[in-house]
Amino acid sequence: MSVISEENVRGGSVFKDISADDDDWQPSEIESLCMNCYKNGMTRMLLTKIPFFKEIIVSSFSCANCGWSNTEIQSAGRIQEQGICYTLKVKAKLDLNREVVKADSATTRIPELDFEIPPFTQKGSLSTIEGLLDRAVAGLEQDQSVRRAADPDVAEKIDEFIQKLKKLKDVEEEFTLVIEDPSGNSFVENPVAPQKDEALTVSRFKRTVEQDKQLGLRPDEDLEEEEPAGSDLDTMRNEVLVFNTNCPECNAPASTNMKLVQIPHFKEVIIMATNCDSCGHRTNEVKSGGATEELGTKITLRVTDHSDMNRDLLKSETCSVAIPELEFELGMAALGGKFTTLEGLLKDIKDLIVSKNPFICGDSGSTDRVQKLSEFGDKIDKILAGEMKIHFILDDPTGNSYLQNVYAPDPDPEMTVEKYTRTFEQNEDLGLNDMKTEGYQEENGTG
Structure with a gap:
């Protein structure tokens, strides 16, 4: 068993580009509990970077006792400022080999079949477009034996739909794959990067209030909706405001957090903190939230x-x-x-x-x-x-x-x-x- 060792940390980073040529870069192995048989299995974790994308954590669990296995990916970065939507026109079988990072918060749609996988119904995955289709088929086939006994008509309709999904892999006709992720952490490979991919459209969007709630970025009860108009100061007291700035050390883009805080038996002050992800520099500053006192x-x-x-x-x-x-x-x-x-x-x-x-x-x-x-x-x-x-x-x-x-x-x-x-x-x-x-x-x- 190994953990993330010093040998894996290269150039000050534990993340390495995906490559089939580097035999030295091995996943870390951690003994962990199997949730199927409750005996110990093995989790393998690989911290890697996807070219022209970002860092991710790929984890794979397997149990030698009962044979159960599971794979999952997690973004190693923060939730992005905007959501992202990938629209791909699948025209040839070669397109099925494109790598896809699908975060658990992403919605997957195939408009031609009126098919949709809602967010948070599957764990994050690192796969290909063909793998996404296989995973969708496996999910629909999972309870078919029970459905055939309980409701044969529904089971028959699902069988017909499964055949349509399987037929997509032959790419006899062009179809559209849409991956929409409010967290901004999903990805569809552009095989001609950094050149433009004519078949792939990438757009960014501002999250809705409901999407912010699903991602845990705001409370379930929206305080702004409950407050009367003109209560901007009350809103500032309840929120941490974030605005873009530059690091005072390396001048790289960074973000500054600002919060209005009431100090007991004193007054309100504004606390500002800046953390640079590029060089690690941190700074904090305090400003008075009121006017200059008379004395x-x-x-x-x-x-x-x-x-x-x-x-x-x-x-x-x-x-x-x-x-x-x-x-x-x-x-x-x-x-x-x-x-x-x-x-x-x-x-x-x-x-x-x-x-x-x-x-x-x-x-x-x-x-x-x-x-x-x-x-x-x-x-x-x-x-x-x-x-x-x-x-x-x-x-x-x-x-x-x-x-x-x-x-x-x-x-x-x-x-x-x-x-x-x-x-x-x-x-x-x-x-x-x-x-x-x-x-x-x-x-x-x-x-």
Whole structure:
């Protein structure tokens, strides 16, 4: 028995193009339970890539005890943004050899016979068009013996239809095969790829609400239908919004998730997270969900216990951080906006000052500077371990930062929150001195 081993991971990927020439690429074998006789059988899994398509997982189960076998394919990627529909004109026997990936969410139709295989009635399969027809015939023949005894007329009609399906494999007349998959993860081979296939039409479509529900992309009870018109803000609170962007590291297409979150005893904030599938870079950012407060906020926490490291913390992009015991201050905009814990922010500070500092690497780093920053990193480690007591200060002139009060709604004896009036310089830095929102129309004579 083997699992997905290091020998199978080539070039940083466990997926390999389908090829009959590579004998070294073997499926992984996993001993598993047979659902027919409840003894142990063997599941073989192959992680492969289909040319001009994507990665899939092919699994095959066989039981040596009772002879039962089963095959299945699963998409190794995510559900696509749009559904996909393949329409193929089958004109010759050679077309029956085209490879087909049929996801379990796909609908298969042959309009000439008024035949349809609904979604989620078969498991996903990697086959050919001929294999799809054979599988359809096998499904119809499965209970024919029972039907002949219970309802001979129905059994006779099904026998006639089975003969029509079998006759399609002779391709005496042209017929149409349609595979429509709302998940976007089905595929019909183009044998002349990357050139255009005149017999194959590929179209994409936007999923309906019902299809989203079938794929588990939205709840059964559609919240949007129950909400009154004009409740866009309520919709944002219930959904994770996704929009396309580019990775800040490799500039490859990526997606950013955005969610409006209510922080208890504080306010609403917008959390944004980007994950790049190409280079693996991840980033998250927090924006205030409200306006700039009239007063700034200064939060001082006396860290006395290791449990303080678990306090939730919201640092806006305008917030500065200070630790007097280390004579350390981090200005606004450094590290951006973050929603994390006190431990998480201290680790980010250590990475920024010590691990990712270009001035302590190679020839750029003087011995004295490297030693001082190394000592700073050691002190951060002591704070994280609860061996050093400090005062941790968040100073945000916009009033949009937050540190969890573990005694809420009662006052926290180790934390003080001060409100203050911003200075002219602080308003200038925030661009508030030039911002006028009152009496604008009257002064400009637009009454």
